[in-house]
Amino acid sequence: MASTDVDAIAVEPLGSPTDGALEMLGQLVVQSGWNQTPQDWALFARLGSVFVVRDAGRRIVASGAVLPMGERAAWISMILVAPDARGQGIGRRVFAHCLDAVQATGRTAMLDATPAGEALYRQFGFDPLWRLTRWQRGARPALSTPAPEAAPLLDTLAALDAEALGFARRPVLDHLVQRANSRVLRHAEGFAIVRDGRVAHHIGPLLATGEDAAAALLAEAAGTLPGAVFVDVPDDRPLLREWLTDAGFTPQRGFARMARGADAPAGQRNFIHAIAGPEFG
Numbered sequence: 055m056a057s058t059d060v061d062a063i064a065v066e067p068l069g070s071p072t073d074g075a076l077e078m079l080g081q082l083v084v085q086s087g088w089n090q091t092p093q094d095w096a097l098f099a100r101l102g103s104v105f106v107v108r109d110a111g112r113r114i115v116a117s118g119a120v121l122p123m124g125e126r127a128a129w130i131s132m133i134l135v136a137p138d139a140r141g142q143g144i145g146r147r148v149f150a151h152c153l154d155a156v157q158a159t160g161r162t163a164m165l166d167a168t169p170a171g172e173a174l175y176r177q178f179g180f181d182p183l184w185r186l187t188r189w190q191r192g193a194r195p196a197l198s199t200p201a202p203e204a205a206p207l208l209d210t211l212a213a214l215d216a217e218a219l220g221f222a223r224r225p226v227l228d229h230l231v232q233r234a235n236s237r238v239l240r241h242a243e244g245f246a247i248v249r250d251g252r253v254a255h256h257i258g259p260l261l262a263t264g265e266d267a268a269a270a271l272l273a274e275a276a277g278t279l280p281g282a283v284f285v286d287v288p289d290d291r292p293l294l295r296e297w298l299t300d301a302g303f304t305p306q307r308g309f310a311r312m313a314r315g316a317d318a319p320a321g322q323r324n325f326i327h328a329i330a331g332p333e334f335g
């Protein structure tokens with residue numbers, strides 16, 4: 055992309071995504087090696103907003119998404135710039151647009167940042183709340199077949215989730231659970247959702263009363279998955295780290311959970327053993 059006049063960068067709402075737009079957004083995901091699928095983009099567009107920057111030929115060269123999480127918080131994600139358009143102020147511009155959209159609703163803006171994103175978001179007054187690591191495992195034969203699924207008790211699950219996070223995101227959970235290959239694992243001491251991603255299955259959110267209970271859920275979930283697996287675990291979980299290492303998972307990258315302003319919903323973080331994903335909180 056030719057050098058850009060920053061003031062001339064127009065950020066536009068995507069509206070309902072067409073197949074062509076989904077293809078271009080998917081390209082941004084591939085270029086950054088991320089895991090999101092067309093279903094994820096559809097979720098952002100249906101429950102929140104997707105913003106894009108296009109070049110002169112109408113190619114989408116940058117994206118950002120805003121997802122309301124109940125009345126108090128909103129999640130900013132999918133800040134992606136095509137590699138050939140980086141370093142020209144486009145990422146800053148699309149992020150500022152997403153932040154304006156959140157602030158216009160009076161919600162607290164929250165996000166999970168990659169190291170590159172963290173440097174940018176700090177400039178907008180975001181502070182890290184805690185840190186997490188994406189652990190990955192390669193494809194391998196499944197060790198067991200999934201147990202017949204009990205009814206997922208979504209009301210209970212959503213209530214626990216809201217308590218742990220400090221904000222409610224029932225429509226997001228419903229969307230994740232209702233997908234074709236999604237599964238809900240429910241034990242007496244916690245639950246986990248498993249869904250398909252572009253390159254790996256994703257385990258999360260995983261909420262449990264303690265690390266032992268979380269490890270039992272992870273073992274069951276990972277044991278039934280033949281493909282690659284991602285799970286994003288808070289860094290202050292020493293037993294889970296040990297379990298993940300023993301089970302053949304390796305750290306892929308770190309994220310910082312960040313919020314802007316002192317009034318970020320706190321929740322009960324000790325119950326969160328894996329997040330739904332950096333794009334969903």
Ligand SMILES: CC(C)(COP(=O)(O)OP(=O)(O)OC[C@H]1O[C@@H](n2cnc3c(N)ncnc32)[C@H](O)[C@@H]1OP(=O)(O)O)[C@@H](O)C(=O)NCCC(=O)NCCS
Binds near residue numbers: 145
């Ligand atoms: C991070 C990203 C969105 C930045 O987009 P961009 O258009 O190149 O960013 P800008 O040109 O607007 O630069 C804005 C600021 O970002 C910071 N930044 C950009 N890339 C960075 C990197 N790789 N490492 C550290 N800081 C970086 C710089 O501080 C820059 O500020 P400066 O102008 O004071 O130097 C882009 O590199 C990208 O898509 N990366 C892959 C996906 C990703 O990590 N997204 C963030 C998700 S949380």
